[in-house]
Amino acid sequence: MSFTWSYSDADSQPQTHYQLVGSKDNWASVAYDSGEIPSAATSHSFIPSTTGQWDFRLRVKDGMEWSAWSYRNDLNMEHSFEENDExxxxxxxxxxxxxxxxxxxxxxxxxxxxxxxxxxxxxxxxxxxxxxxxxxxxxxxxxxxxxxxxxxxxxxxxxxxxxxxxxxxxxxxxxxxxxxxxxxxxxxxxxxxxSSTTTYQYDSNGNITGKTTVTTRQ
Missing domain, CATH: 2.60.120.380 (Jelly Rolls)
Structure with a gap:
């Protein structure tokens, strides 16, 4: 997937950074974050990790301060990893x-x-x-x-x-x-x-009377 945007600045300062963030649950959590990328590029490509409906927001920096977020909502991502039939x-x-x-x-x-x-x-x-x-x-x-x-x-x-x-x-x-x-x-x-955890059982004199081992696979 490729995002493109137009950049302009009232003081004619060039774009120095951008950040693209995506969510699949109406911004309860973040599913994609490009991080703060030092670049004057006005496009960003990536492959979403899941299909379904996404919301995105983008902000840019002019070297001094960040812009407000710009939002693009309700984008439907289908067949994220195609073509991969072979x-x-x-x-x-x-x-x-x-x-x-x-x-x-x-x-x-x-x-x-x-x-x-x-x-x-x-x-x-x-x-x-x-x-x-x-x-x-x-x-x-x-x-x-x-x-x-x-x-x-x-x-x-x-x-x-x-x-x-x-x-x-x-x-x-x-x-x-x-x-x-x-x-x-x-x-x-x-x-x-x-991982394995072993628990030993003892009698009143401190002698081992048995053991239990639990093995866990994760």
Whole structure:
């Protein structure tokens, strides 16, 4: 998505900074923030992390002070990551961010890619629309399938797999049997964190009589 604007200043001072901010919940929270960018540019491009309705506001600086915010409301973002129907068009994603969009037709496929910065175990979760059956597949840099999630209708996918730092991994989301919906799905990649807590039981003399270990995956 690209925003453009016109700049003028009563004192003929040039623009030195700008900032673009977006919200999906009527400004209860901020979903996108470009930060204060030192630039005289009058356009800014970015890809929204989710589809749906957005509100945006923009302000600029003339080197001395910031302008008031200018607002553009109720913009509908559809199919945020298209075109990504093939592995060669895979949209780059990052850890700990949920990407929401739609499978828009019976032939729509959504491809994503990311590069782990450290080796270990990663987890991909896919939340699916009610009443729909979507599957998710993971491939390594040679396009060898290394993991798959293929639960039934209305059931979210949750898969784990081993990764190596610096290697590109591809993720494909498909509607089983050509299923699609105007409702969004959500895709998230995280490092798998495993922690264990052990609690010991003692008798009245201080002797260990038992223990309980709880293992948590996050």
């Amino acid at each position: 592995a060669s068009e895979a949209f780059p994603i990052a850890y700990q961010t949920t990407y929401t969009t739609v499978i828009s037709s019976a032939t729509d496929l959504d491809w994503y890619k990311y590069t782990p910065t450290s080796s270990g175990i990663d987890r991909v979760t896919l939340t699916v629309p009610t009443g729909k059956n979507y599957d998710v597949f993971v491939f390594d840099s040679t396009m060898k399938q290394i993991a798959a999630g293929s639960n039934g209708t209305g059931v979210n996918e949750n898969i784990i797999f081993e990764v190596n730092a610096g290697q590109v991994y591809y993720i494909e989301v498909v509607g089983v049997g050509g299923q699609f919906s105007t409702l969004t799905y959500g895709l998230t990649v995280n490092k798998l964190s495993i």
